Ligand SMILES: Nc1ncnc2c1ncn2[C@@H]1O[C@H](COP(=O)(O)OP(=O)(O)O)[C@@H](O)[C@H]1O
């Protein structure tokens with residue numbers, strides 16, 4: 001089994017890069033786990049209280065469960081991935097079953113910042129895009145897909161996203177084996193990662 005960690009700031013293109021990698025591999029060879037699925041359950045808080053949470057701090061993530069799940073997959077055991085709602089800003093009651101596969105991809109802003117999780121990765125990738133580019137992408141996505149308004153996105157960006165990026169995410173770049181520049185779509189880098197995966201699997 002090959003376990004790949006893919007980190008990078010919000011809007012850098014992690015999900016897009018993962019999709020580009022996975023699209024070229026046989027479906028039954030890959031399982032993708034998103035750190036976003038492991039936001040802690042906040043159903044005991046009101047929606048307004050949940051809106052005040054710093055979702056970019058490592059404490060907002062249930063890393064213990066995420067680490068347990070990666071270890072289970074490595075042992076060949078299936079896992080029950082929590083379902084997270086960005087609109088409700090909490091965990092949903094249902095889970096999704098994921099089976100172990102030859103390639104396991106774990107993607108999320110903080111996946112290279114946690115030492116115990118990092119240790120489980122065979123390949124560590126950091127996707128880089130400049131902060132202005134990421135903010136533009138984030139604004140478009142959060143307004144369109146996550147039901148936030150302009151003021152909320154900008155407030156969060158200034159109070160949580162940017163400071164946490166500088167404190168935890170950007171410094172985790174030093175642990176990466178590969179850094180993918182993604183201000184523009186980077187097909188060459190994606191091809192190289194695919195080749196590395198195919199060589200490892202051969
Ligand atoms: N290289 C790129 N150039 C322009 N837009 C991009 C690029 N990569 C991703 N995007 C767009 O930016 C937004 C955020 O990308 P996404 O892959 O969801 O980032 P992340 O998972 O890192 O938050 C999406 O709308 C996506 O289509």
Ligand SMILES: Nc1ccn([C@@H]2O[C@H](COP(=O)(O)O)[C@@H](O)[C@H]2O)c(=O)n1
Nearest residue numbers: 009010011036055056086089108109161
């Ligand atoms: N309820 C939430 C939970 C998280 N976020 C933001 O998601 C970002 C991480 O996801 P990416 O796909 O962008 O990597 C993170 O920056 C959180 O601020 C949110 O907006 N609402």
